[in-house]
Amino acid sequence: MKSFSLVVLLFAFITVGCAHAPQVASSPASPAASPQPQPILVASTSDEMPAKTPETPVNSEKGTVNNDTNIDYTEEGKEEQAPTIADPIEPFNRAMFEFNDKLYFWLLKPVAQGYKAVVPEEARVSVKNFFSNLGFPVRFVSCLLQADFSGAATEVGRFTVNTIWGIGGLMDPASSKDLNLQKQDADLGQTLGVWGVGQGFYIVWPLVGPSSVRDSIVIPGEYFLYPPSYMGEIAPWYVWPVVRTYEEVNRTSLRIGDYEALKEAAIDPYVALRDAYVQYRWKKIKMKRGTPIEELAPGGVRMER
Amino acid sequence: MTLAIHGIAAAGGPFGSPQPIAREAGGLHTAIGYWHHEDRYKNGTEFVTRQDQVYSEAGYGAQNRWDIYARIGVANLKIQDAFSSTNALTTTSKNDFDENPKFFGTLGAKVFYPFGKTFGMGAFAQGTYSFNTLKDDVSGTSGGTPYRAVLTVQDLWDVNFGIGFQATVPYGIRLYAGPYVYYSEGKASLSTNVTGLQFSTADTTIKNKTNAGGFAGIDLPLAKGFRLNVEGQYSERFSAGGAITYTY
Amino acid sequence: MKRLLVGVSILLLLLISLPVYAGTPLETVKVNADQVLDVLRDPKLKAPSAKELKKDKLRAIYVNMFDEVELSRRSLGMNWNKLNAAQRQEFVKLFEQVLEKAYADRILAYTNEKIEFTKESMTSGNMAEVRTKVITASKEIPIFYRVILKDGAWKVYDVSIENVSLVQNYRTQFNDILAKNSPEQLLEILRKKVKAH
Numbered sequence: 001m002k003s004f005s006l007v008v009l010l011f012a013f014i015t016v017g018c019a020h021a022p023q024v025a026s027s028p029a030s031p032a033a034s035p036q037p038q039p040i041l042v043a044s045t046s047d048e049m050p051a052k053t054p055e056t057p058v059n060s061e062k063g064t065v066n067n068d069t070n071i072d073y074t075e076e077g078k079e080e081q082a083p084t085i086a087d088p089i090e091p092f093n094r095a096m097f098e099f100n101d102k103l104y105f106w107l108l109k110p111v112a113q114g115y116k117a118v119v120p121e122e123a124r125v126s127v128k129n130f131f132s133n134l135g136f137p138v139r140f141v142s143c144l145l146q147a148d149f150s151g152a153a154t155e156v157g158r159f160t161v162n163t164i165w166g167i168g169g170l171m172d173p174a175s176s177k178d179l180n181l182q183k184q185d186a187d188l189g190q191t192l193g194v195w196g197v198g199q200g201f202y203i204v205w206p207l208v209g210p211s212s213v214r215d216s217i218v219i220p221g222e223y224f225l226y227p228p229s230y231m232g233e234i235a236p237w238y239v240w241p242v243v244r245t246y247e248e249v250n251r252t253s254l255r256i257g258d259y260e261a262l263k264e265a266a267i268d269p270y271v272a273l274r275d276a277y278v279q280y281r282w283k284k285i286k287m288k289r290g291t292p293i294e295e296l297a298p299g300g301v302r303m304e305r
Numbered sequence: 306m307t308l309a310i311h312g313i314a315a316a317g318g319p320f321g322s323p324q325p326i327a328r329e330a331g332g333l334h335t336a337i338g339y340w341h342h343e344d345r346y347k348n349g350t351e352f353v354t355r356q357d358q359v360y361s362e363a364g365y366g367a368q369n370r371w372d373i374y375a376r377i378g379v380a381n382l383k384i385q386d387a388f389s390s391t392n393a394l395t396t397t398s399k400n401d402f403d404e405n406p407k408f409f410g411t412l413g414a415k416v417f418y419p420f421g422k423t424f425g426m427g428a429f430a431q432g433t434y435s436f437n438t439l440k441d442d443v444s445g446t447s448g449g450t451p452y453r454a455v456l457t458v459q460d461l462w463d464v465n466f467g468i469g470f471q472a473t474v475p476y477g478i479r480l481y482a483g484p485y486v487y488y489s490e491g492k493a494s495l496s497t498n499v500t501g502l503q504f505s506t507a508d509t510t511i512k513n514k515t516n517a518g519g520f521a522g523i524d525l526p527l528a529k530g531f532r533l534n535v536e537g538q539y540s541e542r543f544s545a546g547g548a549i550t551y552t553y
Numbered sequence: 554m555k556r557l558l559v560g561v562s563i564l565l566l567l568l569i570s571l572p573v574y575a576g577t578p579l580e581t582v583k584v585n586a587d588q589v590l591d592v593l594r595d596p597k598l599k600a601p602s603a604k605e606l607k608k609d610k611l612r613a614i615y616v617n618m619f620d621e622v623e624l625s626r627r628s629l630g631m632n633w634n635k636l637n638a639a640q641r642q643e644f645v646k647l648f649e650q651v652l653e654k655a656y657a658d659r660i661l662a663y664t665n666e667k668i669e670f671t672k673e674s675m676t677s678g679n680m681a682e683v684r685t686k687v688i689t690a691s692k693e694i695p696i697f698y699r700v701i702l703k704d705g706a707w708k709v710y711d712v713s714i715e716n717v718s719l720v721q722n723y724r725t726q727f728n729d730i731l732a733k734n735s736p737e738q739l740l741e742i743l744r745k746k747v748k749a750h
Binding site for chain 3: 125254257267275276
Binding site: 161164165166167171173176178179 | 333335336337361363528529530531549550551553
């Protein structure tokens, strides 16, 4: 099925290193304790309740909604902790969101569509692979900083195989089933999150897109770890932005329609994107740091370590 | 100073197994390889040329029939005693022509016909071209007068044609051998600058001395799509090298 | 893996006490997914005129596969308590229409991508997560289904696409809206959204 991803704008607008992990809104030490500024946040009570089977069964007749079925704290307790993010500069963020939105529809999307019409998909995927291969230093350093040595080794393996036998990174044989060296989903913002740094509040940057304080701080770091950044040394100053722009256009050309789908599905696209970003970053950290999603104590109690 | 060199051979690298390594249904393959090439020329005196090359290869083919590939790499060139002189009055700062690695490109194609599960036969053509000019210089005295000479080799290319016979033994190991013929040519130019005299240049086209040789090799599967190919070729001298290939 | 075994054995215990064999969560999701694929691949429905017919069929599968009430309820979170019965009923209906409008075209644009069922795990006695992957030419999209056992059948109550939970995403939006608006106004917003296009 064509992608019905909610999250695509992230990938369309994120420069290297920018938008990064929103962690669970509060510090990891007390996920359950601190009540959130938002009026309803079920997650605040999630970890205090032991798991119980739902007390009030929903009326099973299709279509009818039982009056008695109020939300039970215990039921919500079963869900994963819902991460949220503070949004104190919302007016600014909304303005930036509008700006990025217009930029996408008036500029990025038409260019990407033209590009897509001319360049076959395989070639565009190869270009994507090439740039992804260049992201090796960021992922490698991030893995090391998280003491994920197997991940770091995997990244080295990927880079070697893809560069030498993958025609300079255009192909991605490392991801094939035989070799199974999967790309490590690691970046510097996620690293900070894994270390326990809170995400701060939500920021929407023009051009770059959704981010948080934590994910914005690391942008310089990721700039220095990204090889094309050094093109300024060997090429005129304008080459680097052109290369970055091309990378974005190429990336967008592979994901046209995803942002539109998000907007279409959303009641409030700004909030939808914010929440999608928060969830995406949170999961990225959770996978490395805390309980992997499927590992639960017997009996179904979800404990956050 | 006369041009001492009369023959040169450029190395195209290993020919690879007669059977294409691409997957059965047709696919891409890539490789990285190393080759050490030696050859010898006789023209009154013997000259030995040596080349080391490293290359990256990409190709496309189908496992039992055909394959085309292209390589790009760097190769140096050493010609032993290129600059030496039999004239007692001439001294040279060095005797060997030695050039740093320069880019070259290779194209090749092969076809293969299997006789059964074990044996097969193939034919191939491979050509190499050096993109850069190879240059080295020497200085010394001749009859007391200092001079400086620069030897330039340009447009160095070669073609190889051969047939190979292959046997597949257990574990997917392929053994192959066969004869090949080749032709190599380049333009050599010797420019001499003798103090007090006119700058002189001598141009000549250099060709290989021997045209035929034999090759043999082994190609065996490593893990997960990778294969190892080791090969030797013999014409005037023995050359050998290998490559690690990956089949998509 | 031990935990999975324990979870599975809990499930088995439950199954023994249930009169109906529910099948595993993965099987249930797969059966429904296969039905969807059948509709999408049906050569008789290829014509553009058959689009509405396809949508009808897909809607029927959706109603069977998803627990709409559960989905809607969780999307509102605590705000569910703010709605009266009639509002809840309308909300479930409108929400389904919003989702259909948003995703039907995307699903109908399916062009033979591969769907892999990678894993199922019990998250509690009667809830589970089924992991799938949609493999397109240029990317792989992980899609997880959260299912709950109701009346002997596994029903989907949340879908997570690329690790973003649908329910949670809507919950944040609804929270925001209901912080400033009444439930009736929310319903009005939804009505307008469904009517648009």
